[in-house]
Amino acid sequence: MTNEIIRKTDLSGANYLIEIIVPQIAQRFKPGQFVIIRIDEKGERIPLTVADFDSARGSITLIFQAIGKSTRRLATFKVGDAILDCVGPLGKPSKIEKFGRIICVGGGTGIACIYPLIKALTNAKNEVLSIIGARTADMLILEDEISQLSFRTCIATDDGSKGHHGFVTDVLIELLDEYKNSGGIQRIIAIGPPVMMKAVADITKPHNIKTIVSLNSIMLDGTGMCGSCRVFIDGEMKLTCIDGPEFDAHRVNFEDLISRLEMFKEKEFEALKYYLHPTGYIR
Amino acid sequence: MIEIGGKRVTMMEQMPKQRVQNFRSVPFGYTEEEAISEAQRCIQCIHAPCEKMCPVHMEIKAMIREIVNRNFKRAFLLAKKDNPIPAIAGRVCPQEDQCEGVCPLHGTCNGINIGKLEAFVADWAMKNGVEEKFHIEEKEKKVAVIGSGPAGISCAVDLRKYGYQVTIFEALHMAGGVLQYGIPAFRLPKNIVDYEVSYLSKIGVDLKLNHIVGQNIMFDELRRDFDAVFIGTGAGAPQFLGIDGERLKGLYSANEFLFRTNLMKAYKFPEYDTPIVCGKVVGVIGAGNVAMDVARCALRLGAKDVYILYRRTKKESPARAEELQHALEEGVKFVELVNPTRVIGDEDGWVTAIELIRMRLGEPDKSGRPRPIKIDGSEFIMELNTVVESLGTKPNRLFLDMTPELKTNQWGTIVVDENLMTNVEGVAAGGDAIRGNATVILALGDGRKAAASIHKKFLRRQ
Numbered sequence: 055m056t057n058e059i060i061r062k063t064d065l066s067g068a069n070y071l072i073e074i075i076v077p078q079i080a081q082r083f084k085p086g087q088f089v090i091i092r093i094d095e096k097g098e099r100i101p102l103t104v105a106d107f108d109s110a111r112g113s114i115t116l117i118f119q120a121i122g123k124s125t126r127r128l129a130t131f132k133v134g135d136a137i138l139d140c141v142g143p144l145g146k147p148s149k150i151e152k153f154g155r156i157i158c159v160g161g162g163t164g165i166a167c168i169y170p171l172i173k174a175l176t177n178a179k180n181e182v183l184s185i186i187g188a189r190t191a192d193m194l195i196l197e198d199e200i201s202q203l204s205f206r207t208c209i210a211t212d213d214g215s216k217g218h219h220g221f222v223t224d225v226l227i228e229l230l231d232e233y234k235n236s237g238g239i240q241r242i243i244a245i246g247p248p249v250m251m252k253a254v255a256d257i258t259k260p261h262n263i264k265t266i267v268s269l270n271s272i273m274l275d276g277t278g279m280c281g282s283c284r285v286f287i288d289g290e291m292k293l294t295c296i297d298g299p300e301f302d303a304h305r306v307n308f309e310d311l312i313s314r315l316e317m318f319k320e321k322e323f324e325a326l327k328y329y330l331h332p333t334g335y336i337r
Numbered sequence: 338m339i340e341i342g343g344k345r346v347t348m349m350e351q352m353p354k355q356r357v358q359n360f361r362s363v364p365f366g367y368t369e370e371e372a373i374s375e376a377q378r379c380i381q382c383i384h385a386p387c388e389k390m391c392p393v394h395m396e397i398k399a400m401i402r403e404i405v406n407r408n409f410k411r412a413f414l415l416a417k418k419d420n421p422i423p424a425i426a427g428r429v430c431p432q433e434d435q436c437e438g439v440c441p442l443h444g445t446c447n448g449i450n451i452g453k454l455e456a457f458v459a460d461w462a463m464k465n466g467v468e469e470k471f472h473i474e475e476k477e478k479k480v481a482v483i484g485s486g487p488a489g490i491s492c493a494v495d496l497r498k499y500g501y502q503v504t505i506f507e508a509l510h511m512a513g514g515v516l517q518y519g520i521p522a523f524r525l526p527k528n529i530v531d532y533e534v535s536y537l538s539k540i541g542v543d544l545k546l547n548h549i550v551g552q553n554i555m556f557d558e559l560r561r562d563f564d565a566v567f568i569g570t571g572a573g574a575p576q577f578l579g580i581d582g583e584r585l586k587g588l589y590s591a592n593e594f595l596f597r598t599n600l601m602k603a604y605k606f607p608e609y610d611t612p613i614v615c616g617k618v619v620g621v622i623g624a625g626n627v628a629m630d631v632a633r634c635a636l637r638l639g640a641k642d643v644y645i646l647y648r649r650t651k652k653e654s655p656a657r658a659e660e661l662q663h664a665l666e667e668g669v670k671f672v673e674l675v676n677p678t679r680v681i682g683d684e685d686g687w688v689t690a691i692e693l694i695r696m697r698l699g700e701p702d703k704s705g706r707p708r709p710i711k712i713d714g715s716e717f718i719m720e721l722n723t724v725v726e727s728l729g730t731k732p733n734r735l736f737l738d739m740t741p742e743l744k745t746n747q748w749g750t751i752v753v754d755e756n757l758m759t760n761v762e763g764v765a766a767g768g769d770a771i772r773g774n775a776t777v778i779l780a781l782g783d784g785r786k787a788a789a790s791i792h793k794k795f796l797r798r799q
Contacts, residue, residue, distance in 0.1 A: 082553055092510055098601060098610035099510075124610050139510040141547035274601070274611075277508050277549055278735045279518075279573045280593035286584060291577065296735045310584040313686035317586040321612030328607035 057136040060113060067193030068120045069163065070129050071105070077112030079142045085170040086148025086268065086300055089114065090276045092139040093128055100124050101273045101295075103167035103245075104143070105196070117166035117195060123325040144276045145299045148266070150174045154240035155181045157229060158204075159222050159254055161246025162188055165195050167268055168245045172203050175243075181205045183239075185225045187246075191216035222246070223253045230261060239263050244303065248312045255303035265303035269294045269311060272318065286310050345447040346375040353666040357636045360522045360604055363663055364453070369409070372457045376404035379449050380441065387436035387451060392782035395419045397436055397451055404454060413462040416455055417469045420781060421494040422487065422533045424463065425516060427456030428525050430778045431657045463532055473541070476500040478795055481563040483550045483736075485534070486514020487777045488569030488768025491784030493542045496567075499792045504563070505537070506548040511600065512537070514571055515769075516777070518600040519592075521630050523637070524660070527599075551739035565763045565791045568743075568751060569784060572730045572769035578622070582680025583726075587616060587688035591627045591727035598634045616722025617641045620691055622677055623727035624654040625774075629661060631725045632669040640723070643669050648676045648696045648709040674698070676709065678716060680724055690720045729774045748773055756790040757783060765790055 061073035079089060083104060090099045106115035120129035131137065148171055156175055160168035165186050176182050182203070187210035188194040194209065194216060201207040208225045209217025218225050226242075233239055242265040244254040251267040258265045271283035271294040283294035286307040292298065350356075350364040367375065385398040396415045403412035416423040432438070432452040440448030462468070478501050482489045485507040493503045511517050512534045516525060537544055548554050550570075559566050575590030577583050594613070597603040601611035615638040621628045624647040632643045645664075647654065650673040654661055665671075675693040683689050695715035698707035732749045744752040744760040750773050751759055751766045758765050767783025769775055 078553065093610075096602075096605075096609045098612075123607070127610075139547055141508075141510070141549070141553070143553060144549075274593060274596055275509065277552070277573075278733055279575070280596050281575045281577065281590040282593045284577075284584070291579075291583070307584075310686075314584065314586060316686070317614065318612045321606065321614060325607040325610060325612065 055136055057138070057140050059131055059133050059135050059137070061115075062131070062133050065117070065195050067188070067190065069117060069193065069195055070120060071115060071117050072128075072131070073113050073115045074137065074140065075113050076140050076142075079140065080107045080112045080114050081109045083107040083109075083114060083143045084147035085150060085174040087143035087145045088299060089116070089140055089142030090144060090273065091116075091128075091137050091141075093124065093131070094138050097127070097138065098124055099274060099276070100128075101144075101270075101276060103163075103268075105166035105169050107170070117163060119163050122322050123329040126326070126329060141276070144295060146297070148174070148243075148300055150178050152179050155183065155233065155237060156241045156243065157183045157185065157226065157239055159226060159242065159244040159246065159250070160184070160186045160200075161222055161250040162193070163195070164246030164250070164268075165200070168243060169196050169200060171243060172200055176203045183229060184208070185210065185222045185229070187211060187217075187222035187225075189213065221253070222250065223257055226254060226257055230257070230263075241266070242303075243267075248308055248315065251303060252308035252312070255306065255308070259304050266300050267303040267306060268299045269301060269306070270299070270315070271311060272315060343378055345378070345450050346371045348450070348453055353668070356523065357633075357667050360637055362526045363523050366460055367453055367457045369407075369461075372404055372454055373407060375450050376401045376454060378442065379405075382441050386439040386441070387449075390435045390439045392435070392778045393419045393785060395455075400458065401449065401451075401454060404458065409458055409461045410467050413458040413467060414469055416458055417462075419785075420455075421491045421536075422781065423455050424459030424529045425487075425525060425533055426778050426781065427452045427454070427459060428529075429520060429776075431776060433658050435778070460529075463529070468536075468539075471498060473497060474500045476502070478502065478564040479504070479562070480565045480567065480791060481506060481559040482567045482569060483559070484508075484514055484569035484571055484768075484770075485512035485537075485544065486516065486569055486571050486768060486780065488571070488770070488780035488784040488787075489514065489567070490533070490537065491781040492567045492569060492765075492767065492788045493537060493784075494540065495785050495788035496791065497540045497542055499788065501792075501795075502543075503541075504543040504545060506550050506554065506559075507544065507546050508549040509600070510546055512544055512546065514569075518596045519627065519630070521595070521599050521634050523633065524630065549735070551736040556736075556740045560761075560763070565765070565794065567784070567787050567791065568759070568764065568766035568770050569768045569780070570733060570736050570770045571780075572750075572773055573733045574731050575726070576728045576731060577726055578677060578728065580677060580679050582682060582688070584686075585680055585682040585688045586686050587614065587682075587722055588680055588724045588726070591621075591623070591631050591725055592730065594631050594725045595627070595634065598638065604634075604638060613638060614723070615640055616688075618721040619643045619723040619725065620646050620719065620721045621725045621727055622646050623729070624649070624651075624656060624671075625727065625729065626656045626660050627729075628727035629656045629664045629669070631727055632664055633667055635723070635725070636667055636669065644719075644721070645669060645671045646675055646677060646691070646693065647671060647673055649698065649706060650674060653706045672719070674709065676711065681718070688722055688724055690718050691724055692716055692718050730769075731773065732770055756793075757787040758790055763794070
């Protein structure tokens with residue numbers, strides 16, 4: 055059945071993995087793209103990155119963190135349940151070719167998004183160095199899968215429970231230094247919280263290494279209709295949904311992105327309160 | 338008998354104070370007796386200029402006569418014959434510029450309220466389960482229709498009546514296009530849109546939702562798998578002024594504001610998941626129908642003061658008379674002869690004010706309306722918390738970027754010939770995709786005309 059969930063895994067740290075049957079999307083999906091789902095009649099349109107896809111089985115794998123009302127609602131779905139809508143693939147695919155040596159930086163659920171890129175870039179004969187990080191070892195996802203594919207994998211956790219005690223950017227600085235005299239780094243891809251992507255961009259800019267980020271702006275239709283995902287690239291307005299989601303990190307105005315992501319924060323909190331205590335809810 | 342020149346039968350509607358608290362329909366619609374009384378005012382003039390002015394040439398005179406005869410079914414079938422969605426057109430057509438504007442009674446007294454009579458017969462049919470019945474002689478040829486807005490609906494219906502196998506590809510999760518995401522429920526109740534859309538499946542149109550042509554299904558595939566294609570992709574891309582401060586939180590395109598409110602039902606938040614942040618003081622840039630829709634939605638979302646910020650005056654507003662009147666009754670205020678120069682925000686990135694420059698009216702421009710001219714040094718600041726830019730929309734580049742073979746003009750609309758055929762063999766287009774910002778009824782007319790062109794093409798080839 056289309057849109058049916060055929061696998062669900064609790065990845066700990068409030069992260070969930072679901073595999074859903076969407077043959078048309080699975081056949082057309084290319085790394086770097088995303089989907090928009092709607093759980094049910096009352097659901098919002100949620101943009102989600104695709105962690106994996108299997109065109110033979112006709113399925114895609116989504117990883118999400120259940121924090122707000124919508125994602126918590128999605129987390130209640132079981133194997134055999136179906137979501138109402140899943141549209142995609144959306145956005146422009148990532149550029150996959152032989153670049154040479156690439157560093158892929160993934161933070162939090164951004165790791166799910168960067169995983170298909172690591173896979174595709176490795177297949178394209180690149181030497182992929184992966185840096186993945188999370189707040190705690192518990193919240194780290196896809197560690198084994200990424201380690202198996204990557205030429206080298208480094209881990210960072212905020213609390214030091216695994217790998218480097220600190221940020222992924224600390225590791226990035228070390229790697230840049232380490233490879234400086236042995237061919238350098240040809241390309242960097244960073245996907246994670248906007249503050250992380252901004253920090254990566256700030257570090258790589260003086261090194262003049264092409265750095266790509268995948269932005270997670272607030273989206274609605276995902277087809278260029280509403281302009282809610284507008285971002286500013288060298289001062290020019292672009293839409294993440296149809297011009298992105300990937301952009302040149304050195305040209306992105308991250309302050310605006312971070313600010314705009316706060317637009318519905320209070321509403322999201324209100325929605326969560328309503329979800330947790332519907333009867334006691336006072337508007 | 339009612340004497341000629343009598344007044345229009347008043348349309349009962351929700352009182353302004355009450356209706357700004359809800360999203361229910363403003364007019365209640367005519368009762369049978371009211372509809373008959375209004376229909377009786379029609380003098381059944383020989384020339385019926387109303388029908389000539391109607392973009393789909395509905396048989397208005399005959400429809401009105403049947404209402405007088407209390408034969409509502411016949412009246413409905415007459416309306417439906419030329420207009421696949423009379424319940425919608427009756428509510429959103431700019432009648433004062435079309436049928437009602439040329440009614441001989443217009444001027445001396447009020448023209449016949451044709452729009453409300455049309456909506457009446459359609460509502461009556463819906464309530465009484467009366468449907469148009471026709472025999473479809475199935476043909477093998479397949480036609481793809483891109484977009485399920487007014488143009489796509491009317492094209493699909495006519496193509497089905499000719500007997501072709503029709504598939505509609507709709508990008509969103511619901512069919513109806515602008516009828517669904519754009520026009521608010523208080524102007525066009527969504528059960529009516531749902532009913533009219535469900536008619537498509539009833540007559541055997543295959544409706545594919547979540548299919549974005551140019552993104553997850555390619556134009557080439559449609560051309561390969563279908564014998565003809567109709568493009569009714571509308572004008573869905575918002576325009577921004579390009580002034581400072583458009584990055585701020587609290588600034589929306591009209592599309593986003595209406596999409597959240599109408600399609601995603603943000604007015605029912607948090608029962609529905611999609612939120613909208615609407616401040617106490619709202620400025621809407623622009624004065625067309627969409628701007629009125631935004632302004633009236635904002636009031637219903639709890640705004641205290643809603644201002645239309647317009648570079649001309651109320652008189653030049655392109656909005657329908659009824660929309661303008663309803664908005665004013667509800668307390669929407671006009672700030673005339675101003676143009677925004679920048680949007681101002683606080684340190685957290687939220688809109689706090691807008692800077693406007695005063696304008697004066699000069700010589701008429703190409704649209705026939707006086708051209709607004711800036712008055713240098715007249716900038717002033719107006720405090721507000723929400724800004725919505727309603728500057729008109731343009732065709733979506735997502736589709737056009739992926740179809741470079743389609744000829745477009747400098748405004749990004751698709752170029753067609755007099756039969757609505759594009760430069761690409763077997764591909765027709767209509768509605769806002771070829772016109773920019775136009776009306777539901779013109780899109781309906783285009784859909785029908787394109788269906789006829791496609792039909793003729795097939796006949797010739799056989």
